[in-house]
Amino acid sequence: MKYALFVGCLAPVMGRQFELSARKVAEKLGLELIDIEDFACCGFPLRSVDEETALLLATRDLCVAEGKNLDICTICTGCASTLAEAGKELSHDVGLREKVNEKLQKIGRAYKGEVKVKHFVRVLYEDIGLKKIKDQVKNSLEGLKLASHYGCHYLKPSDVFNEFEDPEVPKTLDQLISVLGAETVEYEEKIQCCGGVILDIDDNIALAMAQRKLEHVNAMGADAMVLMCPLCGSMYDRNQRVIERRFNASYGLPVLFYTQILGLALGIDPRELGLDMNRVKTSDLLSKLGF
Amino acid sequence: MVATKLDPKFKDEVSKTRGGQNIKRCYQCGTCNVGCPVREIEEKYNPRKIIRMTILGMRERVLSSEFIWLCSACYTCSERCPQDVRIADVMNALKNLAVKEGHVHSSFAKRLEVIEANGRLFPVSQFDNAKRKELGLPQIPPKNEEVQELCKLVGSSKPSNVGGGG
Ligand code: SF4
Numbered sequence: 001m002k003y004a005l006f007v008g009c010l011a012p013v014m015g016r017q018f019e020l021s022a023r024k025v026a027e028k029l030g031l032e033l034i035d036i037e038d039f040a041c042c043g044f045p046l047r048s049v050d051e052e053t054a055l056l057l058a059t060r061d062l063c064v065a066e067g068k069n070l071d072i073c074t075i076c077t078g079c080a081s082t083l084a085e086a087g088k089e090l091s092h093d094v095g096l097r098e099k100v101n102e103k104l105q106k107i108g109r110a111y112k113g114e115v116k117v118k119h120f121v122r123v124l125y126e127d128i129g130l131k132k133i134k135d136q137v138k139n140s141l142e143g144l145k146l147a148s149h150y151g152c153h154y155l156k157p158s159d160v161f162n163e164f165e166d167p168e169v170p171k172t173l174d175q176l177i178s179v180l181g182a183e184t185v186e187y188e189e190k191i192q193c194c195g196g197v198i199l200d201i202d203d204n205i206a207l208a209m210a211q212r213k214l215e216h217v218n219a220m221g222a223d224a225m226v227l228m229c230p231l232c233g234s235m236y237d238r239n240q241r242v243i244e245r246r247f248n249a250s251y252g253l254p255v256l257f258y259t260q261i262l263g264l265a266l267g268i269d270p271r272e273l274g275l276d277m278n279r280v281k282t283s284d285l286l287s288k289l290g291f
Numbered sequence: 292m293v294a295t296k297l298d299p300k301f302k303d304e305v306s307k308t309r310g311g312q313n314i315k316r317c318y319q320c321g322t323c324n325v326g327c328p329v330r331e332i333e334e335k336y337n338p339r340k341i342i343r344m345t346i347l348g349m350r351e352r353v354l355s356s357e358f359i360w361l362c363s364a365c366y367t368c369s370e371r372c373p374q375d376v377r378i379a380d381v382m383n384a385l386k387n388l389a390v391k392e393g394h395v396h397s398s399f400a401k402r403l404e405v406i407e408a409n410g411r412l413f414p415v416s417q418f419d420n421a422k423r424k425e426l427g428l429p430q431i432p433p434k435n436e437e438v439q440e441l442c443k444l445v446g447s448s449k450p451s452n453v454g455g456g457g
């Protein structure tokens with residue numbers, strides 16, 4: 001199994017522990033990730049203001065992977081949906097592809113329409129599989145109560161992902177957590193968005209959106225929240241103190257990337273999984289697991 | 292009632308813009324309002340109404356509205372809309388048109404420039420790269436020449452390059 005790793009703009013600056021732990025678990029599970037220097041922004045941040053340029057950026061990244069004969073594995077859900085959507089449209093709509101290629105030819109690129117795009121967690125679920133993961137668990141996470149948070153763009157638009165998940169009642173992340181021995185906890189408004197996309201537009205609304213979820217997860221007595229997108233991570237982990245202050249609340253809820261808890265279960269040293277880079281302290285959680 | 296200048300062609304303009312293709316199918320059922328996470332917090336945000344105003348032709352009101360910038364692109368409504376209006380994409384189409392009229396939300400004004408200069412939305416500093424090296428992570432180049440070329444190619448005439456209110 002081999003993919004081009006697309007780290008995106010966000011993870012290297014606000015989710016380094018995600019990138020780090022994803023690479024470690026990939027290595028452990030025999031998933032080969034190829035780094036390509038030529039990758040740049042996926043275009044998502046420009047979609048609101050300039051769809052045309054956004055699509056060109058996405059297609060350029062697809063061209064880069066196509067040139068190496070590789071499919072793409074992203075760690076950001078936003079990159080996954082943006083690149084997958086562009087890829088799907090361009091492989092069906094020949095007219096659009098010609099139009100885009102006309103521009104790209106000026107920088108020496110052209111897209112044939114052959115690259116598949118998946119988020120890292122989907123690769124774990126589909127390419128590695130629950131069974132293989134379960135077989136490799138060294139430290140069961142039994143006793144932990146974990147609340148999953150699916151990033152919106154892991155699920156939606158669902159047609160972009162060929163309906164691989166149910167956007168209303170998603171299950172893949174919960175199953176991936178369960179095979180590690182942990183208990184998954186259900187909570188209110190589970191598929192609620194983190195608000196990250198509008199943080200720069202209206203931080204009151206965005207932080208209130210994130211706060212609601214922290215409330216719901218906390219109410220169920222979860223030990224931690226588990227997610228898979230650097231933007232969601234920044235809302236619930238990096239901004240948790242800000243939220244606590246603004247809403248006069250206290251959560252202290254650890255927020256881990258799935259690859260971090262997977263790594264713990266696979267027996268990888270917590271330091272190699274960047275657990276010290278999480279803003280909300282993970283030490284209680286680790287001692288609960290006997291570290 | 293205050294008379295608002297209506298532009299009956301506005302809905303056609305939106306339906307020809309990427310993302311706006313299905314806007315005319317809306318039959319105002321309100322499903323998009325129910326379960327919109329932004330509306331749960333701020334009830335003045337009303338996607339159904341934005342679509343209604345667009346179909347009615349209230350071009351200036353819609354394009355200068357701060358509300359079109361509030362969609363968090365969660366696609367909840369797009370999934371549930373019985374008419375496949377793809378509301379999140381319609382919001383994008385509206386924002387793209389708004390930008391052409393000079394209504395760029397300030398937080399977006401510099402995005403194209405930043406991406407052009409660095410190849411990415413968040414530049415990776417030397418400090419970041421040193422830290423990456425320590426952790427055994429590959430270096431991230433400070434710029435991407437192809438992206439610069441590409442942005443020059445399409446960007447020079449783009450209003451999203453200019454700063455502005457919103
Ligand atoms: S859910 Fe669809 S059809 Fe119903 S009001 Fe919203 S956009 Fe219109």
Ligand code: SF4
Pocket residue numbers: 323326327328329330338361362363364365366367368369378379
């Ligand atoms: S996509 Fe936008 S309008 Fe639709 S539910 Fe999400 S935030 Fe609301």
